[in-house]
Amino acid sequence: MKKIACVSAVVTALLGGAPGHAETVLAVSYGLPSSYKTTQEEIAKRFEAEHPGVRIDLRAPLATYDDVVNELLKSRLTGGAPDIAFVGLSHVSLVAERGLAVPLDRYVQDQGGWQALGYYPPILSLGTVAGRQYGVPFAISFPVLHVNVNLVRRAGGSIEAFPSDWNGITELGQKISALDPKLTGFTFQYEAGGNWTLQALIRGAGGRMEGPGGCGVGFDTPQGRSALETLQLFHDRGMPAMLWQQVLQAFSAGTIGISAASSASTVRNEAQINAFEYRTLPFPITSADGKLPAGGTMLVVTTPDPEKQKAAWDFVKFATGPAAQTIMAQNAGYLPVSQQAVDDPALLGSxxxxxxxxxxxLTQIGKLTNWYMWPGPNGLKISSVIQDHVDAIVTGKAGAADTMPRLTAAVASLLPPCKAAK
Incomplete structure (x- = not known):
């Protein structure tokens, strides 16, 4: 028996499986495979090549960011949580408050601070909750205007004199629609998850979703009412209630003139459009102090194992570093978080x-702000309730003036009680 054990040990050593050299496996969960699958696979492969002894187990991708968070919540009861998760930028407060994410501050300090990591300065605030860093953004998107230049010119407009406000944009859209019954002049991605584009209208006008100190409802204001009136304007000027998947196909086919939608669609559009001139323009910000909520995804470390946390931090650094961010930007079309990558001509500069x-x-990154998520156990439900009211306005079933009081009351009834000020 001793001889067999000895031979077995020699064979094991020759095969690279000697005790003390066990492989660290990091299970990674992410969503939106149509945007990220190729990117995730390439980054994982490169990370493994540079970090022998660590293997990235990419789980089958989930459909949405919400699905990733729901999987994390369920895993608290059923087990099987991933070690790293790519959650929506709006979800960082939820995963922090529920204890699903590990604070990363100590790893950053060991690295020499955030400055040494080369991110854009506003980026890290997106992953901060109560003064602690729970996530690092991986891919950023803003809403932009996708423009069919040929249709704009046919309607008497131009890129050089393109309107800068929603009134002018929708008027131009009407002129495009009048060219041919088969054409749609203007669309707006109104059904974006987490009320992202509604938040863009409110924040772009200088308003906020939440009340003072993060307590209660804060959108029942002139800025919030203006956002709902803008949605009604879209309907009144002929915008059809098209889902974003339908818009993507119709725009690339040349039947939509102007589409206000995620900047992440740009790579797909450039790959598919060859029959007309395609341009993107910045999303209208209607106030001097207006901001734009950053869409996209961030990495959070979820494993409670201290040794795995170290390896997971290495992956977070790599995935948000210059080389991996170059892969992400070129493949997925989202904005990079690494300023080093953008400044380097050998990476994204050229x-x-x-x-x-x-x-x-990228020109609007200085206007970046957080993609807000409502606190408490009803956070996801509140987003769904808001979307129902947005749908009603866009489809003409309700008006902006009547919607605001009903929407405010509905959201307020689902929020947790405000904490007393100290």
């Missing part, structure tokens, strides 16, 4: 010079 459509959203 890329953006030759891809001005993808650079359009």
């Amino acid at each position: 890329f953006y010079k030759s891809h001005p459509n993808q650079a359009a959203a």
Whole structure:
């Protein structure tokens, strides 16, 4: 028996499986495979090549960011949580409050602080909750205007004199629609998850979703009412209630003139459009102090194992570093979080010079703010309730003036009680 054990140990050593060299496996959960699958696979492969002894187990991708968070919540009861998750930027408060994410501050300090990691300065605030860093953004998107230049010119407009407000944009859209019954002049991605584009209208006008100190409802204001009136304007000027998947197909087919939608669509559009001139323009910000909520995804470390946490942090650094961010931006079309990658001509510097459509959203990064998520156990439900009211306005079933009081009351009834000020 001793001889057999000895031979077995020698064979094990020759095969690279000697005790003390066990492989660390990091299970990674992410959503939106149509945007990220190729990128995730390439980054995982490169990370493994540079970090021998660590294997990335990419789980089958989930459909949405919400699904990733729901999987994390369920895993608290059933087990099987991933070690790292790519959650929506709006979800960081939820995963922090529920104890699903590990604070990363100590790893950052060991690294020499955030400055040493080369991110855009506003980026890290998106992953901060109560003064602690729970996530690091991976991919950023802003809403932008996708423009069929040929149709704009046929309607008497131009890129050089393109309107800068919603009134002018929708008027131009009406002129495009009048060219041919088969054409749609203007669309707006009204059904974006987490009320992202509604937040863009409110924040772009200088308003907020939440009340003072993060307590209660804060959108029953002139800025919030203006946002709902803008949605009604879209309907009144002929915008059809098209889902974003339908818009993507119709725009690339050349039957939509102007589409206000995620900048992440740019790569797909550039790959599919060859029958007309395609441009992107910045999303209208209607107030001097207006902001735009950053869409996209961030990495959170979820494993409670201290040794795995170290390896997971290495993956977070790599995935948000210059090389991986170059892969992400070129493949997925989202904005990078690494300023080092953008400043380096060998990475994204020259890329953006030759891809001005993808650079359009990058010009607004100084206007970046958080994608808000409502607190408490009803956070996801509140987003759904808000979406129902948005749908009603866009489809003409309700008006902006009547919707605001009903919407405010509905959201307030689902929020947790405000904490007393100290």
